[in-house]
Amino acid sequence: MTTASIPSSDNLSVTVEKLQGLIENFIELGVLVHDNQGTNQSHTALIHKTNQLIGQLGELETDKSTEQYPIPIDVVSYIEDGRNPDIYTREFVESTAKSNARLKGRMKGFEKLRDVLGVKLAQEFPRLAPEIEEIKKRTSST
Known part of the structure; x- marks a missing residue:
């Protein structure tokens, strides 16, 4: 294994931060779904949070440091x-x-x-x- 393939602790800490943010946003999405009032404002909040999560998942998927750690x-x-x-x-x-x-x-x-x-x-x-x-x-x- 070359040293280039070993992720630095900086890469891991960035990935950990991304995962923590993703988990927090999933929790927030769960709260938004649970407390959905059916109004345009709550619908817009759900769409925004869902799009935000999709973006975060896309970033995580394309991040080179996560390729070494398949889940x-x-x-x-x-x-x-x-x-x-x-x-x-x-x-x-x-x-x-x-x-x-x-x-x-x-x-x-x-x-x-x-x-x-x-x-x-x-x-x-x-x-x-x-x-x-x-x-x-x-x-x-x-």
């Missing part, structure tokens, strides 16, 4: 369902930790199998002992 569709679904995306992150980390533990157990099992199989092969075919030891060295995780 998983699951996170978008969480937000659409009114759920906290931090819950998605926590669940993702937990499932990844479980998967990693399961894979680590499998790796340990295969290492034991390799060792037992190597001992048995070396007993039956003593001339293969050096090659078996070489295989153990190459496939050892330590």
Whole structure:
């Protein structure tokens, strides 16, 4: 990865500010929709806020610093369902930790199998002992 592809903290802080402004405007739009009186003034306010949000989304989409951080569709679904995306992150980390533990157990099992199989092969075919030891060295995780 080149240093040009690593975003600076300035780019990230600008993106964070854009996202915060976008969230605030979505909240304001929700209030405008909820409190809509059906008047021309409230209709104009809704149109203005909607156009403002569309503009902000367009800016965010064309921003080069956000291309490196695609948002998983699951996170978008969480937000659409009114759920906290931090819950998605926590669940993702937990499932990844479980998967990693399961894979680590499998790796340990295969290492034991390799060792037992190597001992048995070396007993039956003593001339293969050096090659078996070489295989153990190459496939050892330590």
